[in-house]
Amino acid sequence: xxxxxxxxxxxxxxxxxxxxxxxxxxxxxxxxxxxxxxxxxxxxxxxxxxxxxxxxxxxxxxxxxxxxxxxxxxxxxxxxxxxxxxxxxxxxxxxxxxxxxxxxxxxxxxxxxxxxxxxxxxxxxxxxxxxxxxxxxxxxxxxxxxxxxxxxxxxxxxxxxxxxxxxxxxxxxxxxxxxxxxxxxxxxxxxxxxxxxxxxxxxxxxxxxxxxxxxxxxxxxxxxxxxxxxxxxxxxxxxxxxxxxxxxxxxxxxxxxxxxxxxxxxxxxxxxxxxxxxxxxxxxxxxx
Amino acid sequence: xxxxxxxxxxxxxxxxxxxxxxxxxxxxxxxxxxxxxxxxxxxxxxxxxxxxxxxxxxxxxxxxxxxxxxxxxxxxxxxxxxxxxxxxxxxxxxxxxxxxxxxxxxxxxxxxxxxxxxxxxxxxxxxxxxxxxxxxxxxxxxxxxxxxxxxxxxxxxxxxxxxxxxxxxxxxxxxxxxxxxxxxxxxxxxxxxxxxxxxxxxxxxxxxxxxxxxxxxxxxxxxxxxxxxxxxxxxxxxxxxxxxxxxxxxxxxxxxxxxxxxxxxxxxxxxxxxxxxxxxxxxxxxxx
Numbered sequence: 259x260x261x262x263x264x265x266x267x268x269x270x271x272x273x274x275x276x277x278x279x280x281x282x283x284x285x286x287x288x289x290x291x292x293x294x295x296x297x298x299x300x301x302x303x304x305x306x307x308x309x310x311x312x313x314x315x316x317x318x319x320x321x322x323x324x325x326x327x328x329x330x331x332x333x334x335x336x337x338x339x340x341x342x343x344x345x346x347x348x349x350x351x352x353x354x355x356x357x358x359x360x361x362x363x364x365x366x367x368x369x370x371x372x373x374x375x376x377x378x379x380x381x382x383x384x385x386x387x388x389x390x391x392x393x394x395x396x397x398x399x400x401x402x403x404x405x406x407x408x409x410x411x412x413x414x415x416x417x418x419x420x421x422x423x424x425x426x427x428x429x430x431x432x433x434x435x436x437x438x439x440x441x442x443x444x445x446x447x448x449x450x451x452x453x454x455x456x457x458x459x460x461x462x463x464x465x466x467x468x469x470x471x472x473x474x475x476x477x478x479x480x481x482x483x484x485x486x487x488x489x490x491x492x493x494x495x496x497x498x499x500x501x502x503x504x505x506x507x508x509x510x511x512x513x514x515x516x517x518x519x520x521x522x523x524x525x526x527x528x529x530x531x532x533x534x535x536x537x538x539x540x541x542x543x544x545x546x
Numbered sequence: 547x548x549x550x551x552x553x554x555x556x557x558x559x560x561x562x563x564x565x566x567x568x569x570x571x572x573x574x575x576x577x578x579x580x581x582x583x584x585x586x587x588x589x590x591x592x593x594x595x596x597x598x599x600x601x602x603x604x605x606x607x608x609x610x611x612x613x614x615x616x617x618x619x620x621x622x623x624x625x626x627x628x629x630x631x632x633x634x635x636x637x638x639x640x641x642x643x644x645x646x647x648x649x650x651x652x653x654x655x656x657x658x659x660x661x662x663x664x665x666x667x668x669x670x671x672x673x674x675x676x677x678x679x680x681x682x683x684x685x686x687x688x689x690x691x692x693x694x695x696x697x698x699x700x701x702x703x704x705x706x707x708x709x710x711x712x713x714x715x716x717x718x719x720x721x722x723x724x725x726x727x728x729x730x731x732x733x734x735x736x737x738x739x740x741x742x743x744x745x746x747x748x749x750x751x752x753x754x755x756x757x758x759x760x761x762x763x764x765x766x767x768x769x770x771x772x773x774x775x776x777x778x779x780x781x782x783x784x785x786x787x788x789x790x791x792x793x794x795x796x797x798x799x800x801x802x803x804x805x806x807x808x809x810x811x812x813x814x815x816x817x818x819x820x821x822x823x824x825x826x827x828x829x830x831x832x833x834x
Contacts (some may be wrong), residue, residue, distance in 0.1 A: 270713075281690075284690045284691060284695075285690070285691050285695065286690065286691075286695050286698060286699065287704065288698070289690050289694075289695060289698045290690070293690065330551045341657060341793065344654075344657065346652075346653035346654040346657060347654050347657065363636075365634035366634040366635050366701045367698070367701070369629060369634060369635065369657065370694055370698045372661075373629060373660075373664075373694045373697075374689055374690035374694040374695070375699075376638045376664060376665065377668070377684075377685040377686075377688050377689040377694070378662075378685070378689045378690060379663065380668055380681065380685050381681075381682060381685035381686055381689060384678045384681040384682050384685065385682060387678070388678050389678055390672045390675070390676050390677055390678045390681060392676075393668065393669075393672040393678060394669060394673060395664060396665075397665040397666070397668050397669035397672065398669055400665050401575065401662055401665040401666045401669060402572045402573070402577050402578070402581065402662035402666060403571075403572060403573050403574075406577075406658055406661045406662040406665070407573065407574050407662070409571075409658055409661075410574060410658050410662075411574065413575070413654045413655070413658070414576065426707065444642055497587070511744070515683060545766050
């Protein structure tokens with residue numbers, strides 16, 4: 259099976275699990291509706307698919323439990339988007355072409371929807387895996403030394419000219435904001451499937467390169483795509499005084515850096531010989 | 547050892563663990579400082595002490611790992627306070643006699659401090675216990691069917707005259723907001739210590755009564771204590787159009803309901819014969 263077939267097979271199952279369980283498992287229908295609104299807003303399910311593809315590369319069967327873990331990751335990703343969009347943070351009105359949660363439901367509701375999605379996501383990962391190790395990987399990836407730490411650095415450095423060219427800080431911020439969670443998807447897959455040391459090392463190297471590539475890709479989408487294509491406001495980073503790899507490297511150097519990371523990531527996967535994981539790298543072609 | 551001695555012994559160890567590890571374990575010094583500000587704002591450490599006392603009642607030794615779990619609970623409790631105080635939520639300027647997080651550091655910073663404390667708290671519980679079962683207890687207690695669900699009902703029912711006398715809804719809201727997490731402390735203790743079925747059942751019944759008593763106590767503090775004693779704005783619930791058990795029962799009936807719950811909670815502990823846990827109920831004397 260190649261990447262396109264894999265995605266076509268599993269995306270509807272992820273969507274179905276998310277929609278069904280957000281409805282069934284949550285007692286209060288209104289908060290369930292608010293959470294569902296953002297989770298079902300048409301995300302690409304990149305992170306859950308990456309977790310499932312890692313299992314596939316290690317010949318681990320995918321059953322309902324593995325889909326539950328994958329969907330737990332998506333809940334956590336969605337929480338991060340809802341909170342990033344808040345007026346006190348990036349103050350975005352649209353996301354994936356729809357009103358953001360606080361614009362649609364109110365600010366308190368959006369904060370609480372995020373606050374509900376995070377623990378529910380961890381709960382799903384714990385229930386699906388029955389592994390405290392997976393819990394440690396995900397909580398550490400999204401905590402103060404991970405995603406939230408990156409978001410904090412972003413807030414702290416926005417419109418701060420003194421760090422505009424601090425390449426180390428910006429690289430660290432972008433890694434924490436997006437790379438960390440992407441790496442965690444692959445790490446959880448490797449640990450859950452009981453990968454041997456060699457495969458685990460290669461997978462984590464792949465995840466590292468894939469995650470770093472994703473940062474650059476995400477910045478490039480902001481300038482290369484129109485807002486209609488991206489489903490959100492683009493060209494916003496510059497207006498908002500956001501410093502990122504792109505503001506340091508420029509478009510062409512960002513593209514060549516991205517190409518280099520893709521080549522390295524492919525090499526990391528050579529011994530696993532898995533078409534599905536390798537296929538994830540095609541995502542980046544549209545900004546190259 | 548009685549409750550007062552137990553509290554005197556373990557409170558400083560909890561405080562020390564929290565302060566040391568929030569400093570050592572968090573890479574970014576600024577977000578560490580913002581998180582520490584709220585965690586070290588002089589809380590009573592009721593929830594971590596309750597977890598440790600449950601272990602004590604089951605003759606389980608308390609070492610560094612158990613303190614780590616206890617402190618994880620306190621991080622999660624602190625996150626909930628920071629988010630409850632936000633302008634979009636209860637909009638409180640003071641908490642425990644100090645400026646609230648958003649007043650001191652800014653709104654984005656307060657949202658992120660909460661967002662960082664929640665996963666870090668779960669991580670500490672997971673690392674300390676190496677038990678996915680404890681992770682399931684805590685995540686389910688603070689998710690949409692627990693604490694956050696209660697906070698949502700609170701937001702949704704505030705200034706809503708149609709639910710002012712809906713006793714079932716208000717009882718449910720208050721249970722979810724505060725009772726659920728309190729119950730989880732005892733449940734985690736019972737599961738972690740491997741309590742036999744009989745002890746576990748009695749402990750959970752105790753936790754249920756103790757948690758319901760805590761709701762009534764907390765509402766009574768709001769009207770009985772001056773704001774100086776309580777360290778926060780009191781008499782606020784009424785001004786804010788908050789509906790709670792007190793607005794339904796009135797002060798005297800709340801007190802007699804509290805007395806009844808204390809008696810039941812004591813009876814639940816009879817077979818365990820543990821002075822420390824029983825001593826927790828003395829907390830409520832100051833509003834009786």
